[in-house]
Amino acid sequence: MPAITARPALTPAEMPSSPASEYCQRWSRGRHSWRHASEGGFDPQLYQVTPITEATARAFVIDEHYASSFPAARFSVGLLTRDDRFPINGATVDGMALVGVATFSTPMASRVLSSVFPTLEPYEQSIELGRFVLTDTPANAESWFLARAFRHAYDRGIRGVVSFADPMPRHRQVTEVLDDGTMIERTERTSPGHCGLIYQAGNAVALGRSTARTLNYHARQGIVLSERSLSKIRGRERGADAAERHLVSLGAPVRRAGQDPRSWLRAALAALEVTKIRHPGNFRYAFPLGSSSHRRRLPIGLPRTAYPKPDTDILQD
Template identity: 35%
Template sequence: METTRSQRWRERRALWARDLTVIDPKAYAVDIIDHGPARAFIAQHHYLPSYPAARVAIGLFGRNAILEGVAVFAVPTTNAVITRHTGFDDPERGCVLARLILTDAVPQNGESFFVARAFRHLRRERPNIEAVVSYSDPEAGHIGRVYCALSAAHRAVTKPRTVLRARGVTISGRTVSKIRLGEQGHAGAIDQLVALGLPRPTTLEQPAAWLWRLERERLLVRHQRAGLYAYCFELTREARRRGRALPRLPYPKALPVAHPTLPFFQPQEM
């Protein structure tokens, strides 16, 4: 499916920009915001309501200073995400665009306007970051068309993977692993699932046993997801130089297309 419409989100429902007018840059402001408002906005509107391990959060403000969009730059799940897709040996020279969302109040071309300015703020706040990796999810209705518009390098398509869902919401792999392994932050991860309407662990129930029980009772359901499209934004001359040695695939044209010649990697981040 190809479309010229711009996908938006509100209350975790996919919508579309309401008219064919393009964004007026003078009517919007972009600035760094605290993680609290960013977390609340993501939880309210994004189809992945969990908040990632954020480094910098940036907001798009419309008329009357109303928050209409959020971009969250975050730590990747593994350093290999950065080294593989940016070419930098030092993973601190890259990050991931883990969440990007605009509401349906934002006109056409809002994404490219917002992301381009968000990169400027990111570089001012974290000048050591020279490249940004991001993934688009065809199951959520997008293949990274805004990334293509901003000339991001299309690096790879990840392998299809199995995820856990609760009440139609996909649970991030990092959330699941925190609970299953009892890692630091697992209590907060449990709270995320409880907030979706799942029962809390019983008094003597271990976190891993609780997860298995939820699966047995079909409160957590395994789902096979299509591969993600991996992109890299090369923000500096050095990043572009490093990127010359890495794959740069043709931009995808439709939703979704299996292609046997594309390189596949295990998914690392949304």
């Protein structure tokens, strides 16, 4: 079969506002694109969903997701395919191409889960969908994968899932070499911002926004630096070495032997031109799992809200 080319990215204003969106977002090396449902072509016989190792999930998510980071994973499942019409990043599992990852993770504070599902045990019965990313696949693959990822979570004792959609657009600086050898820098949008259309299409319960907060934003790469990771460096906690290596990989100077971690971190953030930006909070969604009667009976601890829309609720550039 011939290869299928992804459609170009749409602006938030061009995206449909219906929960049953006709467009599905895809990712490749941190860049987003869109597929239209009219393209069709999804054959479930060519796909399967299976548990994958943390190392496999981590490598895929960091390569493909715009955030270039991996959460504190509890478990991950992968979308595998034998469909050879689409380019892949080379990752395989059991001889099949890995084209999607759903990572269920543990947020730093149990309140993230218990505020939504007050009767469920956090981390054991409730969990966060920390990453959900697909590379180039047919339009219907997204909802098909999400439903089966939740089935795997249910089989592991999970009865409630919390997920978030980030409305903040992301950009990064890209250096290009022109035909005449001239080097230029341009700004590339890696994410238009999200309001959670795939969650809405999956009948998630909308629960407003998470708490507004201040972020450490690395504008050149278009990524947010975790405050938790930075605090590990300051306090020389477990994981500090990995957090340091990440900053060095972004262009920060290597910490000298004996140099105070706090003073090094200040210099590293300055060298990376990390800035503080105010974020209004992510859109929060809840997915009760199980039978329809169980889903209806499961208490939700926060007020339900209307679904946010791309044309009014996503932050503008």
